[in-house]
Amino acid sequence: MSKTPQTVGRYSLLKRLGKGGMGIVFKALTPVIERVVALKVLEPSEAMQITMDADQLEQIFLTEAKTQASLHHPHIASVWDFDRDQQGRPFFTMEYICNNLGIMLGERFEVEQPSRPIAAEKVLQYGVQMLDGLDYLHHRQIVHRDIKPHNILVTDEDRVKICDFGMALVSGVSFAGPPNMQIGSPYYTPPEQQKNPHQVDHRADCYSAAVLLYRMLTGSLPGMQSFPLSLINPRYDEQWDQFFHIGLQWDPDKRFQSAAEMKESLQNLSLHAPLCPVTTAPFPSLPVPEVLRDSPANLCGARARRQLDLTELNRPRRYIDSDFREHQHGIFDQATGLLWRPGGSDFPLSWKEACHYIHQLNDHPEAAIRSWRLPTISELLSLLDECYNQTAPELFNPGKQWIWSSDAHGSQERWFLNSDMGYAGIQDEDCPCYVFAVTTIDTW
Template sequence: MNIVGKVINGYLFEEALGSGSFGAVYKVSKANKIYAAKVLSETYILDEFKHEQNRITREIDVLKTVKGKNLIKYQEDFYFKNEFGVLEYVIVMEYFVGETLRKYLKKDVSLDVLVEIFINILHGVSDLHNTVIENEGIIHRDLKPDNIMIDDKLNVKIIDYGLSKIIDFSSITSTGTQIGSPLYMSPEQLKDSKHIDYRADIYALGIILYEMLTKNIPYKAATLPELLMKILNDPIIPPKQYNPNISDGIENIIFKATAKEPFARFQTIEEFLDAFSKKDIQDELVTLGKYYAWIYREKDVTEQFEKQNNADIIYPIHVQNWMKKLHQHFADNNFENVIIDPSTQRLSYVAFGNTKGLVELPYAPDKGVISLEYLQNPQKRKAYIDKWYATVSMGRKVILPYHYISNTDYPVDKVDDWIRMNIQLIDESSKVVGNEIEKYAMISIGLGHLVFQADKILSYFVHANVNGFIVQVSDMRQLNEQSLGSYIDFMVNLQKYTGKPVIALKVPIPLGLALIGKGIHGFSLGLASIDYFDEQYIKEEKDSFNLYSKFYFPQVLSFLTYPKKDTFAFEQIYTYFGGCNCKWCVGKTPIEIGTGDKGIQLHHWQMMLEEVDRFNQYEGDERITYLKKRIENALHNLDSIPKDIMASQKNTDYYKLLKNLKKII
């Protein structure tokens, strides 16, 4: 259809500037002003935008609120019927004298200038993403060199933002029209183009930067299906293979932006921009491993231990009123090295009402539980967060409010709702806390959901505004080789992609050491009875009382149990392993050590610090070699315990864990 020379809606269509797969662009004038007009045929418009004729108008109207010097401005939109009776939509835009980035890249331009141009592109996309309409920012969805304009003064303008939400690409395909290259579409966009977020734009920007600096594309493919498979599955060709002048920092920026999984990319344009000043994103977080003692009621033990050791502690705040001396001890020491756990996850279970301390928390509900429905109410959620902060604000390190994601009191399809609610609590409580206090996000979830939804969980939590993460996984006794590998991978990826320390809460000791060996910051255990976390624990009607004592034996990398106060049973196993020479056991008889819990807990705490300190002396593969040898010795020692000495010590779950760990680390 030729409309050059015609006047439509007061606009004179002066000349055709170009055409694409789903429309044509014209130079138009009105009242002595020049504009650009994009004409879209109804044939290519998604059905949902056709049902109400003015729906497309409203969709584009919201884009008029977008402001930014690097964004082309929308002026007006209307529709008309052409001579064949087909509805044509017209979008009138600012007229920008320049050329597409695609054409500009044919010139010989220095790397520094290209990076400067790209940073201006990022600023334009940032303005787009930060324009909030109906609680959502605008995603471009179709970023590519053809949709970026540049003039001879290096001014940049981004065009066509939002249009791909309106275009029906299936109609284009069915008519045989060539779609623009899918090269810039992220893997998740290829799978489901309707349900994407800002990170799809970040992927496209990474591909654009690659093309700008290499004058090549990151995949070699002879056909479109081959290209699609490579986008979904293959790593990009390293940029320096095409241009050795690209710095390591810039190459790593491209690698991060074009990661297959959204959670592995920059999470915001601001992060993307920051990378150009830092140039160090290839450096992963490197920390010395740490052991965190989960302190529940061990006031005397803590006071005595801290006189001789630096201790890192996780403290559940609900014990503050019935362990007042423990709380006062932490307060007297200004809560130094103490991470306060708000115990909020237990408030989602009816049984919390029978647990001493929980009902006295200011943020505990007066009746019922802290349910999803309760938290979805903005006023109740705000009051909940405010009361929580008033309770924990004396701390220097706090865990933000959290709830168990796999709550079995809810149907399985509510798991995603719990994930989203935890993220919302993190976001809103983080803003209340500010930056004066060190903030941790707790991920508390069932093993099955973690294994099968690891990518989804990472994609939600990876951008949390916190200083670190604590991960608590239920059903750990069910670990097999596959789920163990998935759990370790999740922990490694969480720390790698956030660059923030991760602590594993309540895991078996060899698993905690294995995580440190993989670079994870630390692990935590209770000093008394809790060495695994299980959802059943937070569903119980009262805090559990253990009829058994536990003593840590480094020879088996674990506790061995015996009936409380049965010093003869303890003496047998203690003597078999040759006793202990730690500062809390040396010079004492088995009966002195085994009578009461204090000495056993001091020994355990000391052993954990020494195990981690010893582990930290090794680096890289040496750590894993050392741990494998320890695991082999532990398996041998468990097999060697005489049957008449507490034959039940060969715990089947723990034995399997050791064997699986040995295979996969």
């Protein structure tokens, strides 16, 4: 017999997503309509319970839920429902968004460790959207106080949304913890917030946003290197240096004085040509095995990284020198013997939908090939290009960067490739990714 799912209120819990100081967040299922949501239930950490009594903690949680529910903006995550569970604990539900900037950057528990940089064009896009959301918050007299990668969600449409208002300062009112209590996250918190978190204003969020933008561009924290951005990468000129010189000022009076001003300054920045233009010169290559693994596997933990020969940031240590050729049925890679169906699925699909999509390709009455399948993560990694860390332009359409593999990670997750940033990741099976079918040239 199958085990009855655990419930919180009327919602069935599917998976634990994470725990913070105030509560636990679950992936949950709405009854009847079976809509997947993110559910946050009050479950304060031991440190918070020592610091404050139960009534204070509940009031903070209620303030978070009410604050976020009152906000209506395309770059703010939405709250949908509020209730109490069987034990009387308050909880609220939000839209379930699979990705966030922390996942994309590969930011680890040791925050000071290097992360994956994001393409400058995308950083500009995300930065403008984030600052637009912050501008809205600040007009509502709300200071977020915890802007960091994991609190910036990334939707299927590649839009960012600010979430987690548990530390927010609302109309000058916040919970009164001990004077030395840390509010915010190390490295992203401005000096004045570390000294007196209850007296900060919107300029604190502007500082945190500048740290995050710098991290996205470089993969490092501003304090970890002392060189101006223009000396690190010739794509950036002195205007970028000036932007971060202002944004990262320790004195709030010398910073951008509003998110709107910061957004306008960001929009006025320009980029030089990429460091690594498209070229026909061969890249340093990896000897190709006789056959790349084509059977799905369940790859977990450090063993998976060793098997796939990935770095700590889940990028290939070496790259295969692919040799793509036009073929009547797709794009053929002579280096690996793989035939890829170009274009991919029209829309991002869940894992179950991805399997159905492959089945439909093979069952089509006019199909010339009936051996299409989902690629393994090893096969997807063979497409990566050392210069851009991106996949072959002949194969993939712009905007289809999240791509399913056939490989599992435990019982509820699958491996995927992010073709924009050139890394392998793990995704919940209910999350949407695109599908690019593959077959071996001698199987059809």
